[in-house]
Amino acid sequence: MGEQKSLLEVSDLRVSYGRIEAVRTLSLKVGAGEFVGVIGSNGAGKSSTMRAIAGSVPPSGGRIEFKGADVTSLPSYEKVARGIAMVPEGRMIFGNQTVRDNLLLGAYTRIGHDKAGVAEDMERALSLFPRLRERLEQLGASLSGGEQQMLAIARGLLSRPKLLVIDELSLGLAPKIIEQIFPILIDLNRQGLAVLLVEQMASYALAVTQRTYVMENGSILLEGPSQELATDRRVLDAYLGRRH
Amino acid sequence: MKPHHQFWLILILGFAGLYLFRELGPTNYAIGVLTRCMILAIVAVGLNLLIGQAGLVSLGQAALYGIGAYVAAWLTLRADVPFLPAVVSGVVAAGLMGAALAYPSVRVRGVYLAVITIAFGLVFQNVLVEWVPVTGGTLGLTGIPRGEVFGVRLTRQIYFWVAAGSLAASFNIVYALTYSRYGRAMRATAQSENAASALGIDVARTRMFAFVVSASLAGLAGALYTFLNLFVNYETFTFFQSVSFLLMVIFGGIGTLLGPLVGAGILTYVPELFQDFREWQVFFYGAMLAAVMFLMPRGIVGTISKLAVWLTARPQTRDAKPWPSPAALPVTMVGGHVEGTVVAEIKRFTIRFGGLTAVNEASMSIKAGTVHGLIGPNGAGKSSLLNLMSGFYQPTSGTMQFLGAPTAGIASSHLARRGLARTFQNTELFGDMTVLENVLVGLHCQYKATLAETILRLPRFFTEERAMVGEATQLLELVGLTDYADELARNLPFGHQRRLEIARALALRPKLLLLDEPAAGLTHGEIEQLKELVQTLTAQGIAVVLVEHHVDMVMSLSHEVTVLDYGQVIASGEPAAVQYDPKVIEAYFGTGDLLVPASENERPPVVAGSA
Numbered sequence: 001m002g003e004q005k006s007l008l009e010v011s012d013l014r015v016s017y018g019r020i021e022a023v024r025t026l027s028l029k030v031g032a033g034e035f036v037g038v039i040g041s042n043g044a045g046k047s048s049t050m051r052a053i054a055g056s057v058p059p060s061g062g063r064i065e066f067k068g069a070d071v072t073s074l075p076s077y078e079k080v081a082r083g084i085a086m087v088p089e090g091r092m093i094f095g096n097q098t099v100r101d102n103l104l105l106g107a108y109t110r111i112g113h114d115k116a117g118v119a120e121d122m123e124r125a126l127s128l129f130p131r132l133r134e135r136l137e138q139l140g141a142s143l144s145g146g147e148q149q150m151l152a153i154a155r156g157l158l159s160r161p162k163l164l165v166i167d168e169l170s171l172g173l174a175p176k177i178i179e180q181i182f183p184i185l186i187d188l189n190r191q192g193l194a195v196l197l198v199e200q201m202a203s204y205a206l207a208v209t210q211r212t213y214v215m216e217n218g219s220i221l222l223e224g225p226s227q228e229l230a231t232d233r234r235v236l237d238a239y240l241g242r243r244h
Numbered sequence: 245m246k247p248h249h250q251f252w253l254i255l256i257l258g259f260a261g262l263y264l265f266r267e268l269g270p271t272n273y274a275i276g277v278l279t280r281c282m283i284l285a286i287v288a289v290g291l292n293l294l295i296g297q298a299g300l301v302s303l304g305q306a307a308l309y310g311i312g313a314y315v316a317a318w319l320t321l322r323a324d325v326p327f328l329p330a331v332v333s334g335v336v337a338a339g340l341m342g343a344a345l346a347y348p349s350v351r352v353r354g355v356y357l358a359v360i361t362i363a364f365g366l367v368f369q370n371v372l373v374e375w376v377p378v379t380g381g382t383l384g385l386t387g388i389p390r391g392e393v394f395g396v397r398l399t400r401q402i403y404f405w406v407a408a409g410s411l412a413a414s415f416n417i418v419y420a421l422t423y424s425r426y427g428r429a430m431r432a433t434a435q436s437e438n439a440a441s442a443l444g445i446d447v448a449r450t451r452m453f454a455f456v457v458s459a460s461l462a463g464l465a466g467a468l469y470t471f472l473n474l475f476v477n478y479e480t481f482t483f484f485q486s487v488s489f490l491l492m493v494i495f496g497g498i499g500t501l502l503g504p505l506v507g508a509g510i511l512t513y514v515p516e517l518f519q520d521f522r523e524w525q526v527f528f529y530g531a532m533l534a535a536v537m538f539l540m541p542r543g544i545v546g547t548i549s550k551l552a553v554w555l556t557a558r559p560q561t562r563d564a565k566p567w568p569s570p571a572a573l574p575v576t577m578v579g580g581h582v583e584g585t586v587v588a589e590i591k592r593f594t595i596r597f598g599g600l601t602a603v604n605e606a607s608m609s610i611k612a613g614t615v616h617g618l619i620g621p622n623g624a625g626k627s628s629l630l631n632l633m634s635g636f637y638q639p640t641s642g643t644m645q646f647l648g649a650p651t652a653g654i655a656s657s658h659l660a661r662r663g664l665a666r667t668f669q670n671t672e673l674f675g676d677m678t679v680l681e682n683v684l685v686g687l688h689c690q691y692k693a694t695l696a697e698t699i700l701r702l703p704r705f706f707t708e709e710r711a712m713v714g715e716a717t718q719l720l721e722l723v724g725l726t727d728y729a730d731e732l733a734r735n736l737p738f739g740h741q742r743r744l745e746i747a748r749a750l751a752l753r754p755k756l757l758l759l760d761e762p763a764a765g766l767t768h769g770e771i772e773q774l775k776e777l778v779q780t781l782t783a784q785g786i787a788v789v790l791v792e793h794h795v796d797m798v799m800s801l802s803h804e805v806t807v808l809d810y811g812q813v814i815a816s817g818e819p820a821a822v823q824y825d826p827k828v829i830e831a832y833f834g835t836g837d838l839l840v841p842a843s844e845n846e847r848p849p850v851v852a853g854s855a
Contacts, residue, residue, distance in 0.1 A: 017735045018553075018557065018731075018732065018735055019557045019731070020731065020735050022737075039767075040767075041739070041767045041769065041770065042564075042737045042738060042739025042740055042765070042766065042767065042770060043564060043736075043737035043739065043740055044737075047737070047738065089738065089765075090670055143623075144621075144622040144623025145622035145623065146621075146622040146623070147622070147623070168738075168765060171764050171765050172622075172669060172761050172764045172793060173622060173793060174620070174621045174622050174793050174832055175793065175795060175832065175833055176621060176831075176832055176833060177621070177622055200739075200765050200766060200767055201768075202767065202768065238767075238768075238769060239767055239768055239769070240768060
């Protein structure tokens, strides 16, 4: 990635829940416009790291910088305002509100002073995901799993983020849907959006991202260009399950 | 500190304190106030079971307290019933009233029970005023004689110990229920109704039981109040008194053992202290309540014990053990049905939601010892079909036979007890219970010890509890989670939560296991382990229905695969045949141009180089 100035810089992050320490001394970077993946087994601390970056759990140590400013313990609504949007694990759409309202809630931080911008972004999100346009007045809960994931991404985009954090994109999605969503993310990334993607299906993550972190036991085990990691023996053994 | 240590410590220190108090030679007035405090504490202890365990709120405890008081008073005055039978009648009357109130309202969670109990409290007070021949109207019932037990007259001095003994007994009942399968079932229904009924727990009955216990204890307290005060009057049993009971529980710490006792103490003594402030009394009282809640949001005992845990906790990491370990399979699950016999037969299942037909004439036949794969696009009706099979939905038309008997109209909890277990697409664990407790809830229906044996802590309770903990531990070992046994389930990583859900479902000792996307969120290595686990289960004759998007897993495990699209079966048969069916490729697999998931038998990912 060259010596690009980092958009997101996480150093020595720690996250604990009660007696469990989920993340210990983790450091990672995401450059502006970069597409970065995080893979690793369950319990490695991937989701906890994403939640700390998005501000939904407070870190117990370390530092998170975004656009050069310390955002370590900012609440998530302020992080959204600064440009970090989260597509949470399990999608977490508002099931008893319409698709339109879900999208408008994504723009909550700026809807008061940027009506025109929101309308424009809404239009852009709906042309990315035409399925959502068909279902605009339907309740979120009535969408299928794939449509809900599209809605969660579109909702994230409506805050006009610089960094989109996605926790488990493929979770519970049929192969055909996954094939529809990934190209859209790649496109968004080409247009300049930085994406940090946690993905359990390592083959997907390695295929679409530029750089990948491999997490194990709460810290980074390996890091490198995705193409190289995809042929790394350790990664093949643990995450791709290919014999060689 | 372990709960039974807490229990005995509270009991011993409590009685020591009461003894000391009496040794100090208190005035009659002081003895009366403390007696009243202990009587109120009985109501609070009972209400704590309802709120802290079953997660239901009652705002009508004062009326149930009043029923106990008036029934005891009326029987004594008008029918010369002696003390003990009068008190027992008060308890029974309040318990029955509780059952009648709970029956229509506990099916639905939320505010319903609270609203019904408020309404009941208001009606009750009005009846007390208007039904003059029985209740004595605004004057109430006066001239109640002091009680007598076995020839001993219950003077104020002696009655103090009667109240103390009754409080200790009530405290014991609530403690014994809380730390047994009954309490676990209550907590389970409070945290996930779906999961509780999928484990064979009758949600409505469990809630009703909790309410009847708390109502009976309120009745006991009411009857005891009658023989302390020697007259009863409608002014005691107001809505404000109900709120005050609720505050005792919240203030002391919901769900804690000591909390309601502390709460009752504070709400009895603080108003006494503020009496000098006259018209400002209520103001100071309210201000103090607000201040304490602000500083101690979990109540006094709750906040302090939370703080103690926080101070003594040190971060540690836990590791999941390799799994599955088939050697850990509990003996209760070894053997079972002969492979090939039909466990479940579904004929033309259909369900419509409004205009949408989620499942349309789907038929399947599921055999013992086999895996039946169920795949299809998102929204094809796979989860709806699982909900139909497990009794969470009733079909619009169509039938199912499970182990030779029709399932029409049978509740999910009953199907679970017959041996139909399931997991949920978005895991439904009891998040605020430990990992071990989650599995113990799954074993709920295997318990044989009676309610009396549980409350009295007779030997069978202990031997059975030990055996169940043993079986639950084995199940945790099977899925490699023994290290996490005493961790709260919500603190587990997502993939481990899936494993725990399977272990919990296996606690039902099922004949048929429905797995709803068990591999979602698992890494490749973990999926391999999950496959091994499923094979271990089918080897014991368990039939497995597997809904999953990891196609390789479905194809390599399944003996038969059914493909759904728009609620209809579009293909069914052996995996190989289904996989290359053009209709299935069109509806489900997509072109495969962009990416192909990692697998042994398919093309490698685009960038990964070939194997």
